[in-house]
Amino acid sequence: MTGPSIRRRSVTTGLLAAALPLPAIAQGTGAGKRGGDVIVAQQAQPPTLDAQTTTAQASRNITLHIYESLYTRDEGANPKAELAEGVDIAADGLTYRFTLRGGVKFHNGKTLTSADVKASMQRYAKIGGSGDVLKPVAAYETPDAKTFVMKLASVFPGMIDAISSPRAPFVIMPEEECGKPLGQPAIIGTGPFSFVEYKPDSHAKLVRFDGYAPNTAYTKRDGFTGRKTAYFDSVTFRFMPEGGARTAGLQTGEIHVLESLDVAAAKRLESDKNIVAHAMMPWAFMTLMMNTNWGLTANVDFRRAVQSALDLEEIMGLATDGLYRMDPAWQYPGTGYYPGIDGLDAYTRQDQARAKTYLQTAGYKGEEMVIVADNSFKPHLDAGTIASQQLRAAGINVKLNVMDWPTVMSTRSKPEGWNLWPLMMGIEPYEGPYNVVGFFGGKQTVQIKQDPVIEQCIADLASKLKLEDRVAAVKAFQARLYDQAIAVKVGDVGIIQATRASVVNYAPYRIPRMWDCWFA
Amino acid sequence: MLRLAGVRLLVAVPVLLVVSLVSFGLTLLVPGDMAASLAGSTASASEVAHIRTELGLDRPPLERMAAWYGGLLRGDLGRSVLLNEGVGQAIVERLPVTLSLAGLGLGFACLIGVPTGLLAAAKVRRWPDQAAMGASLVGLSLPDFWLGLLLVWIVGVKLHWLPTGGFVPLTQDPLGWARCMILPAGALAATQVGPIARMTRSAALEVVASDFIRTARAKGLAEPRVFARHVLAAALVPVLTVAGIGFGVTLSGALVIEQVFSLPGVGRLVIGAVLARDWPVIQGGLLLTAFVFVAVNLLVDVLYLWADPRLREQS
Numbered sequence: 001m002t003g004p005s006i007r008r009r010s011v012t013t014g015l016l017a018a019a020l021p022l023p024a025i026a027q028g029t030g031a032g033k034r035g036g037d038v039i040v041a042q043q044a045q046p047p048t049l050d051a052q053t054t055t056a057q058a059s060r061n062i063t064l065h066i067y068e069s070l071y072t073r074d075e076g077a078n079p080k081a082e083l084a085e086g087v088d089i090a091a092d093g094l095t096y097r098f099t100l101r102g103g104v105k106f107h108n109g110k111t112l113t114s115a116d117v118k119a120s121m122q123r124y125a126k127i128g129g130s131g132d133v134l135k136p137v138a139a140y141e142t143p144d145a146k147t148f149v150m151k152l153a154s155v156f157p158g159m160i161d162a163i164s165s166p167r168a169p170f171v172i173m174p175e176e177e178c179g180k181p182l183g184q185p186a187i188i189g190t191g192p193f194s195f196v197e198y199k200p201d202s203h204a205k206l207v208r209f210d211g212y213a214p215n216t217a218y219t220k221r222d223g224f225t226g227r228k229t230a231y232f233d234s235v236t237f238r239f240m241p242e243g244g245a246r247t248a249g250l251q252t253g254e255i256h257v258l259e260s261l262d263v264a265a266a267k268r269l270e271s272d273k274n275i276v277a278h279a280m281m282p283w284a285f286m287t288l289m290m291n292t293n294w295g296l297t298a299n300v301d302f303r304r305a306v307q308s309a310l311d312l313e314e315i316m317g318l319a320t321d322g323l324y325r326m327d328p329a330w331q332y333p334g335t336g337y338y339p340g341i342d343g344l345d346a347y348t349r350q351d352q353a354r355a356k357t358y359l360q361t362a363g364y365k366g367e368e369m370v371i372v373a374d375n376s377f378k379p380h381l382d383a384g385t386i387a388s389q390q391l392r393a394a395g396i397n398v399k400l401n402v403m404d405w406p407t408v409m410s411t412r413s414k415p416e417g418w419n420l421w422p423l424m425m426g427i428e429p430y431e432g433p434y435n436v437v438g439f440f441g442g443k444q445t446v447q448i449k450q451d452p453v454i455e456q457c458i459a460d461l462a463s464k465l466k467l468e469d470r471v472a473a474v475k476a477f478q479a480r481l482y483d484q485a486i487a488v489k490v491g492d493v494g495i496i497q498a499t500r501a502s503v504v505n506y507a508p509y510r511i512p513r514m515w516d517c518w519f520a
Numbered sequence: 521m522l523r524l525a526g527v528r529l530l531v532a533v534p535v536l537l538v539v540s541l542v543s544f545g546l547t548l549l550v551p552g553d554m555a556a557s558l559a560g561s562t563a564s565a566s567e568v569a570h571i572r573t574e575l576g577l578d579r580p581p582l583e584r585m586a587a588w589y590g591g592l593l594r595g596d597l598g599r600s601v602l603l604n605e606g607v608g609q610a611i612v613e614r615l616p617v618t619l620s621l622a623g624l625g626l627g628f629a630c631l632i633g634v635p636t637g638l639l640a641a642a643k644v645r646r647w648p649d650q651a652a653m654g655a656s657l658v659g660l661s662l663p664d665f666w667l668g669l670l671l672v673w674i675v676g677v678k679l680h681w682l683p684t685g686g687f688v689p690l691t692q693d694p695l696g697w698a699r700c701m702i703l704p705a706g707a708l709a710a711t712q713v714g715p716i717a718r719m720t721r722s723a724a725l726e727v728v729a730s731d732f733i734r735t736a737r738a739k740g741l742a743e744p745r746v747f748a749r750h751v752l753a754a755a756l757v758p759v760l761t762v763a764g765i766g767f768g769v770t771l772s773g774a775l776v777i778e779q780v781f782s783l784p785g786v787g788r789l790v791i792g793a794v795l796a797r798d799w800p801v802i803q804g805g806l807l808l809t810a811f812v813f814v815a816v817n818l819l820v821d822v823l824y825l826w827a828d829p830r831l832r833e834q835s
Contacts, residue, residue, distance in 0.1 A: 047558045047602050047796060053571065055560030127574055129559060129567055168560070168567075182574055183604050200603045201614065201792060202687065202784035240685060240782040244669050248677045248684040376795070406552025406797045413565045435564075444565035 032231040032505065032518035040512050041246045042259040045239035049198055050183045051171045052120075052128045055427065060166060061259060061511045062204050062237050064224060066107075067171035067189035070098055070117065070148070071164035074223035075509070077335070077430050079164035082215065082225045083112065083172055083190065084148075093155040093465055098148045105211045106174050107194035108186075114142035119178035120171065121150070127182050129168020130435070133159070157465050158434050165431045166224055166510060192230035192515045204237045221516040223509065231518035250275060250498060257512050261498040263321035274501050278508035281325060282332055282492035284426040285436075286316060286383055289487045293448035294416040296362075296369050303485035305358035306369075306420070309394035310387060311350040316491040319382035323494040330429075330436055330478045330489055336467065337433045339475040347482045355394045369398050372418045376405035379493065383422040415448050424493060430510060433474045437461055440477070440486065447487065453480045524825075525818060532814040539810040540592070543803040544585055550797070553577050554602065557796035575601055588803065597807070598800035600793075607804035611786060615808075617687060618785035621777065622770040624701055625708030629770075630763060633713040637720025637759075638747050641728060644721075652717060660714030664773045668707035668780040675703060685782040704781040708773050712766040719762040723755035730754070756827040764820035768813055 044058035051063035071087070074080040081087070083104060088097040104112040118140045125134040138153040152159070163170045177185035187195040190213075193206035208230040218227040238255070240246045247265045249255035251272065261269075266277045290297045290306070297303050316324040328344040331337045369391065373384030381402060388400045401418075403411065412421045428435040439446050441458040453476065460473035481487055497508040506517040555572035556563070572578050591598055597607035636656060640649040676684035682703055688696035727733060728751055736746050775787030782788075786805060793801035825832050 045792065047560070048604070054558055055563045055567070056558075057560070059560075127570075129563065131570065132566070168563075182571070183601050198604075199784060200610070201788045202782075238686065238782065241788075242669075242685075242780045242782070245672055245685045245780060245782060248672050249686075251677050252680060252684055254683060254686065404552075404795060406556050406795070407550070409556040409568070410551035410553070413568070439564060442564070442566060444569065446564070 032229065032516070033520075034231050034233070034518070036232050036519040037234045037236055038232045038256045038503065038514055038519070039236045039238055039254065040257040040259065040514065041238050041240045041249055041255040043239075043241055043243070043246070045200060046204070048183050049187050049195070049204070050185060051169050052124050053168065053182050055129050055168045057426065057511075058239075060169070062206070063171065064166060064169060064191070064511055065193040065206055065235060065514060066187060066191045066195050067169065067173070068191050069164065069170045069172060071160055072169070072224040073164055073166060073430075074225060077223070077432070079160045080222065080225045081217070083117075085217070087160065093157060094152045096150040096152070096159060098150075100146045100148065101213070101215065102146065104190050104213045106190055107188045107209055107211075108174065109211070110174055112172065112190055113145040114148040115145070116175045117148040117172055118142050119175040120173050123173070123178040124170055128170065130162065130165065133162035133434075154463070155465060156462055157470065158432075158462060161432050161434060165427075165435075167427045167431055167435065192228045193235055196234070201239065203239065206235045208233055221507070221513070228515040230515050232514055235514045250500065253500060256500045256503050257506070257514070258498040259512055261496045263323050263496065266496045266498065269498075276499050276501050276503075276506075278497045278499065278506065279323070279494055280497065280508045281323070281494035282327070282429070283495035284424040284493045285330075285429050286319060286324070286379065286490040286493050287423050287425060287487055288383065288387060288490060289412070289421045289423055289446050290485065291419050291421075291448050292451070292484070292486055295419055296364070296367055297419040298449075299362045300484055301358045301362035302364060305355045305362060305364070305394070306391060306396070307347060307485040307488055308351045308358060309355035309396070310390050310488060312348055312488070312490050314390070315383050315386045316493075318386050319379045320493050323496065325492045325494070327492045328489055330481065331433055331474060332429055332492070335432065337471055337474045339471065339478045344482060352394055359395065364396070366397050369396055369419045370417065371398060371400045371420045371422075372408050372411050373400060373402055373422050374405045374408040375402050377424065379424055380422045383490065387420070387422065412446075413444065427510065433461060433470070433477075437474065437477045440481070451480065451484065451486065524821060528814065528818045528821065532811070535814060536807060536810055539806055540589075540803065543806040544588065546802070547584075547799045548581055552797045554797045554799070557798075558602065588800075597804040600798050600801050602793075602796055602798045603801070607800045610789060610801065611804055611808055614784055614786045614789050616690075617783055618771070618774050618778070618787055620690070621701060621704055621708065621774045621783065621785060622767060624705035625770040625773070626712060626763060626767050628705055628709035629712035629716055629766060632709065633716030634720050634752070634759065636713065637717040638724055638752060640717065640721040641724035641751070642743065642747055644725060649721075653721070656714035656717040659710040662710055664707050664711050665776045665780050667710050668704060668777055671703045671707055672780070685780075687783050700781075700783075704777045704783060707780075708770050708777055711773060712770060715762050715766060716759065720755060720759050723758045724751050727751050727754040753827070757824055760820055760823050760827060764816055767816050771809070771812065
């Protein structure tokens with residue numbers, strides 16, 4: 001693949017060395033056909049289209065057609081340039097000099113300059129969803145219209161990983177929009193589609209931006225970057241909460257692309273020649289987080305009993321309708337930070353006798369264990385329900401509290417009142433180690449009580465310039481999670497996206513990408 | 521009649537005040553806030569806290585309450601950050617969808633239920649009566665969301681007669697609007713046909729033995745005309761009562777049906793707001809719902825006066 005690269009004058013080459021094992025993708029099948037309004041259905045409506053401020057998938061699906069970043073991720077989740085031609089990182093790791101691509105226009109006709117980049121980054125640092133990663137930045141400089149410089153007060157080798165993440169994307173907006181508060185800026189980006197309207201509870205509409213400047217450093221679509229070409233005249237994202245209605249819409253042709261199709265429906269539609277199912281593996285981690293601060297799970301032996309009592313494959317099989325793979329690692333295989341799985345078998349194998357021994361050691365006397373699970377995401381509820389049954393079978397008195405998502409979020413952030421919480425981590429493992437490890441650290445860590453070993457892993461990840469040292473930090477983090485039974489990695493979950501057969505050259509990815517595909 | 525309307529509207533003021541207090545109380549009692557929704561499903565606690573501060577959601581309850589009531593006195597229901605628009609505007613934009621859905625549903629229910637009830641009364645204890653009452657009981661027993669999904673499957677997917685969901689504004693395309701509304705309104709109507717038919721039958725049976733009906737028959741009027749002109753008119757008051765209650769039921773049913781058919785109405789707005797803890801929208805939605813119920817009750821009272829000359833004289 002051609003394309004700009006990160007030039008590091010010393011230290012190491014590349015930040016993520018290898019690609020994720022994503023499915024083979026048909027590309028470059030010849031010139032596409034322009035025209036048509038493609039209708040994409042998604043379950044949730046975006047909480048906001050202010051891309052910098054939210055990690056919501058429903059927002060990302062739309063905003064990453066409108067906005068672009070300096071760096072983003074390629075098909076294998078590696079950081080790759082998008083609005084930047086490249087970056088020159090100083091040998092001391094404290095200065096990042098980005099050269100911007102020329103001729104890039106915003107949807108309002110204005111040419112992109114370093115002033116827009118500076119204002120966007122400053123806004124992100126203030127209200128962005130992952131604003132903390134810009135804390136090491138001491139100054140933003142714009143020596144000329146094509147050059148943007150970030151000067152760091154302390155080294156942060158994960159900077160390019162961080163600012164290229166699509167989680168709460170570091171999108172570049174026109175300078176004049178950056179002073180506006182959360183949710184207020186006009187939706188103007190540099191992407192292949194421009195914003196037309198957003199009707200909450202109904203739809204969002206985008207049209208092809210004919211002034212779009214494709215990135216000529218690439219030859220084809222590549223993850224969120226590459227040489228993007230918009231063929232559809234417009235894209236309509238419809239928000240359809242009812243799964244049956246979404247599937248019915250796809251069957252009748254009222255919908256052309258489904259963000260996700262449940263496994264049972266995909267099996268049912270296998271014989272329908274008008275529908276193509278695109279499976280992606282992996283999509284997310286399925287995890288069970290434990291509160292190490294309160295009640296039974298404050299005791300490490302009790303947590304180990306929970307770890308031993310669970311049949312992880314049974315949970316995955318039922319919670320995902322069979323679309324899963326067993327994988328105990330806290331990074332995906334094939335990625336640069338993959339810590340390996342040596343020695344994990346003992347932790348991941350169900351062993352009821354060992355669970356009973358740990359319960360005795362913990363002095364367990366039938367006290368109530370509280371599992372909180374939300375009913376907004378079916379796999380969470382299923383995983384919580386099955387885990388409850390397995391733990392009851394091991395002699396643990398489990399209370400399963402099923403709530404809606406905001407209540408669960410509120411409950412699990414409290415230091416007391418819950419012991420175990422099922423959660424799918426979608427975008428974080430895709431990004432790499434920073435937000436996976438970071439989820440277990442800091443003052444508001446997911447397990448409530450900070451762990452000194454994990455804090456050290458986070459510090460090492462943030463400061464060690466050599467890749468092997470950072471991989472060692474991820475290994476240490478994973479070993480600590482298993483040894484202390486802070487959280488259970490149940491397995492990897494897949495996803496099925498679906499299209500009408502009339503949509504040509506579609507390739508599944510982290511969002512339903514509507515560039516480089518077209519109607520037959 | 522005007523006096524009655526005035527009294528009812530005055531009574532509505534304390535009702536709306538209580539509703540507003542309860543809805544504000546809910547904001548304090550129910551866990552979770554908008555910041556978590558805005559941040560996304562895997563945002564860390566610190567990221568959520570950051571947004572909470574940015575939006576001022578961590579202000580003291582009394583301060584928020586004073587600000588909200590202050591706005592209410594100025595006719596301002598507040599602003600939704602999630603929708604990026606005023607709550608009043610958001611509700612007004614969606615109200616036509618919900619009212620037309622509920623109205624159409626009730627209309628279908630009356631169009632089917634009243635003649636069915638009259639037929640059952642005319643053929644009492646014979647097979648048409650038993651068939652009509654049995655069918656209405658089946659309709660009453662079917663959950664509207666399930667019936668909605670069934671209609672989507674049969675009429676939309678299998679027969680391709682009507683769209684499976686979505687909405688076209690009436691002003692943009694009347695035929696498209698009708699095609700979008702038939703299935704959801706039909707699903708809503710099914711649950712209301714039963715009560716209306718049964719009440720019509722019961723009221724008609726009370727009237728049918730009256731002297732004036734016997735006189736109408738003695739004049740030689742055909743039986744259908746006796747029922748359509750005299751029995752129905754006299755039986756209308758209890759039917760109006762059931763229809764008034766039915767409107768409330770269809771309004772609440774519309775909340776679910778809007779989800780099933782992806783209709784951008786107030787129900788979907790409020791459900792989305794509840795799930796996202798968008799409190800200004802929830803409070804505005806509750807106030808509006810209470811007001812609509814008051815207005816419908818008032819309308820039913822006025823219709824009583826229109827339907828029953830004895831009540832007109834008393835008032």
